[in-house]
Amino acid sequence: MTDLIKRLCLLNGTSGREDEVRNFIINEIKDYADSLSVDNLGNLIVFKKGRKRAKNKIMLDAHMDEVAFMITCINSDGTLSFESVGGINTAVMTGIPVSVGKDKISGVIGVLPIHLTPKDKKQDLPSKSSLCIDIGAASYEEARKVVSPGDCAYFDSDFVQFGDGYLKSKALDDRAGCAMLIALIKEELEYDAYFTFSAGEEVGYGAAGAAAFTVKPDYAIVCETTTAADLAGVDENKKVCRLKCGGAVSFMDRRTVYSKDMFDLALDTANKLGIPAQPKTMVAGGNNAGHIHKTAGGIKTVTVSVPCRYLHSPSCVVSVDDVYSSLNLVRALIGELADA
Amino acid sequence: MDLCQTLFGLAEASGTSGQEYITAGYALDLLSKFMPAHVDALGSVVGENDGEGCHYLLDAHLDSIGLVVTGIEENGFLRVDKCGGTDARVLPAHEVIVHGKEKVYGVITSIPPHLARDEGKKAAGFDEIMIDTGLDGDKAKEIIRVGDRATFVSYYGKMLNNTVRGAYFDDKAGMCAVLRCLEILKENNCNKKLSVLFSAQEETGGSGAAAAGFRCEADKSISVDVSFAKTSDTPKDITASLGKGTMIGFSPVLSYSMSCELKALAEKKNIPYQLEIMPDSTGTNADNLAVAAGGRKAALLSIPMKNMHTPVETVSLDDIEATARLMAEYIMNDGGLEA
Known part of the structure; x- marks a missing residue:
């Protein structure tokens, strides 16, 4: 099982x-x-x-x-804007590895480093609309070669058995x-x-x-x-x-x-x-x-x-x-x- | 040297500040290929060769951010606090390894929506998050003790443009650049007097570099750390880009002549570089190394990084190579004057 x-x-x-x-x-x-x-x-x-x-x-x-993510737009800096498919809280999509499209391209949902975040905002979660997926592309053209709006991105996460009979995935x-x-x-x-x-x-x-x-x-x-x-x-x-x-x-x-x-x-x-x-x-x-x-x-x-x-x-x-x-x-x- | 393999290998062996022994063995093996090396009283890995001429110290820090266990609940949930500048916003539902008597896998708790504060706009603080070990309380207490540390499970990945993602490239990317620099020096039969410091406790204030810097008699030091790369939401004074080269630091703490020499040498040797202007101290080990013992000329090279202090730190392998090359050229050419 x-x-x-x-x-x-x-x-x-x-x-x-x-x-x-x-x-x-x-x-x-x-x-x-x-x-x-x-x-x-x-x-x-x-x-x-x-x-x-x-x-x-x-x-x-x-x-x-x-639940997963859908790419909505490729930005000029090569990052990918996305929406979640199903309900995903911002708290669990900030700073995570993702796998994009059929070819499973490695990407990340990044976050402004805590050092650069104003003091009174250090506990604020970023707004969903400000988050994007980074696959290392430096421009729209580079990203467009491997990703298309409508492609989906998934949590990059292994299956693990741990503790006293628990499964994580x-x-x-x-x-x-x-x-x-x-x-x-x-x-x-x-x-x-x-x-x-x-x-x-x-x-x-x-x-x-x-x-x-x-x-x-x-x-x-x-x-x-x-x-x-x-x-x-x-x-x-x-x-x-x-x-x-x-x-x-x-x-x-x-x-x-x-x-x-x-x-x-x-x-x-x-x-x-x-x-x-x-x-x-x-x-x-x-x-x-x-x-x-x-x-x-x-x-x-x-x-x-x-x-x-x-x-x-x-x-x-x-x-x-x-x-x-x-x-x-x-x-x-x-x-x-x-x-x- | 396969930079990617070395980087992932070092990152996988990460230990938090004060628990650098997790990384030290691996780092010692790598460094010993180039020079005699040992672990000092504070846990830093220190190497020194018996070369000649101007004595250079190359430094990158060994420790990583993480979590420290502050309490063990009856049902195997661990209360935690940060160790170094860990970002609470990115923790929920991330996986960790607790370094107890044995390694224990755990998941950081994520507060379900019906219990979230402020409609989920605020991140849970360190007083609210826990590590779910899936063990019962007694079993957890057998293996784990308050003070034990936890590190992120990393999902390494190669991305476009020779960039890579994963946890703990801060400052394994710097260590990787130092090791690659040693390789270049060896290939060129360079016999300059060198010390290497993989310093402990940078993330908690720089004690490792301060202590080791006191013992080292080097005339000049070059520290390698990571620094912020530009993204759409970074402040406008963050100008460096991933993949555009090593960042040469300018700061009142750093030797202006060394910074200028590094810049001139990068131009001359066609090594990609960017400038990092810091009108105050640098916030890195360079601050400690500059004033340790009788003081020395210190320089700082930084590898641009996105998502610092998260489990998905992102760097360019090209920038690591550029950093290594510039350091090696600097040493081989004694600052570039004879090049």
């Missing part, structure tokens, strides 16, 4: 540019799936037969895209979810199930909703990652969820009010089977459930998220145990919902 997550995370694929990730996934699962198709938006839709026919149609979703949101779905497809399932590896979640335009319309399931399970703020010194009520406490189940976020029965079912199932799980204790964030639950006359949806520290940064951190716990909970939920 760890190796699968590693290989997924090291692929570059931001919203609308999921090709590399999708091709990798297709290659992983093609011998295990009963059918697969890629729709007009780039969603990968997979069907896998189980030992039993499901009474209710179940769909599992994980998104393939990751870019793109764990949501390659961790993709890895869970791939693992399930490779298993012998008890019930038939549909899987959507969806496009464009980080910019929220609703590609997953279109995939759900195509599948028209009775129930959807969204496999995600979510912010964990379980740092030393943070108040208990602000932690959202904690690493090593299992998958986080949402009752409400910024895009979805989840059915109470779905939320209860997830936590009760975990409790019954002794699978670590926790409620996500803050109404924050949002995910593909926001589009899926409104699709095709309404789909009852539940979200199980792997808790992730430093989400949307070059150094997302998750616990391997939580990936397994989330996977176990999701597998159990397929059974519960298929027969419900």
Whole structure:
């Protein structure tokens, strides 16, 4: 599982540019799936037969895209102006290494050295619009030879296993979810199930909703990652969820009010089977459930998220145990919902 | 000498001020190829040959900025403060190695948006950021002790125009220039009397250079450090560009005659150069070396750098080569008068 997550995370694929990730996934699962198709938006839709026919149609979703940067303009001094694709805080893009375009050109998002920063501004983060990517080009012409506006730049960040069972990488949101779905497809399932590896979640335009319309399931399970703020010194009520406490189940976020029965079912199932799980204790964030639950006359949806520290940064951190716990909970939920 | 390989090798072995022993072994190996060398009481690497004529001291600093552990929380999060002029704005979500009893990998915490102050416009201060080691508190305490240092994990990269990015080119680029200068001198069978100082504790005030400068009997010193290169947001008095040559320093602290000789020699030998005008002291080891013991003529060459004191310091290998060549020519020609 760890190796699968590693290989997924090291692929570059931001919203609308999921090709590399999708091709990798297709290659992983093609011998295990009963059918697969890629729709007009780039969603990968997979069907896998189980030992039993499901009474209710179940769909599992994980998104393939990751947050990144898009080059908007090449400046006269050879630097590249950019916008973030998905929400990235200035705090985690200041002074970082990036990899630009298909050829993975080394670059940096620079910052005015602290020595030259006026005293009263030393703690101010630079404004997003003032930041640019430097690839060492000395002029517009030099940069234009290797980069074009619309090209994307990615966090240059290795996959690392560290501490007591933690993984650190870019793109764990949501390659961790993709890895869970791939693992399930490779298993012998008890019930038939549909899987959507969806496009464009980080910019929220609703590609997953279109995939759900195509599948028209009775129930959807969204496999995600979510912010964990379980740092030393943070108040208990602000932690959202904690690493090593299992998958986080949402009752409400910024895009979805989840059915109470779905939320209860997830936590009760975990409790019954002794699978670590926790409620996500803050109404924050949002995910593909926001589009899926409104699709095709309404789909009852539940979200199980792997808790992730430093989400949307070059150094997302998750616990391997939580990936397994989330996977176990999701597998159990397929059974519960298929027969419900 | 492969400049890029030497630079990345030195940078990878970086130690913070006071923990230069992490770099010293590697630096000693490299320097010993040219002259007998040892580590002095403050941790500086010092070498001296038995040449003749005017005695030159070449200096670059050995230490790097970083973090120092100030506390260990129950759940393996480390409280930290800066060691040297570390920039808190660039720390969140960067990776570090904590130099405890063994090396421990960690991630610097990044405060999630819902907890950020001032809508995320202010950077977290050193009182707010921690290192996440992923260890439980007891295990962390077994390996790590308050006072241990942490250094950045570096993502080295070659960029356009022979520029490179990575952590700790300040002042490994300077050390690299000194070593390349020694190589050029050796190739030219130069037998001038030379001392080399890879000085400790520059980032925390220059104690290493002050102490070693006291012992060294050189008549003239040339320090090599990095300095600011122009970017779109630098003040207008920052005029040097990356890749346009070594920066020859002019300052009341520095020997005016040496600065002028270096400039004339660069012109004569077609070595790319730029001027760095500092109407006050230089803020480098040159300040200490000029007045150590009975005083000596000091010069300063700087390698232009972008993003100083961040994990993505950027320099041009061409500027390192130009710096090395100018130093070598200066020594071989005794200031250029006989050239």
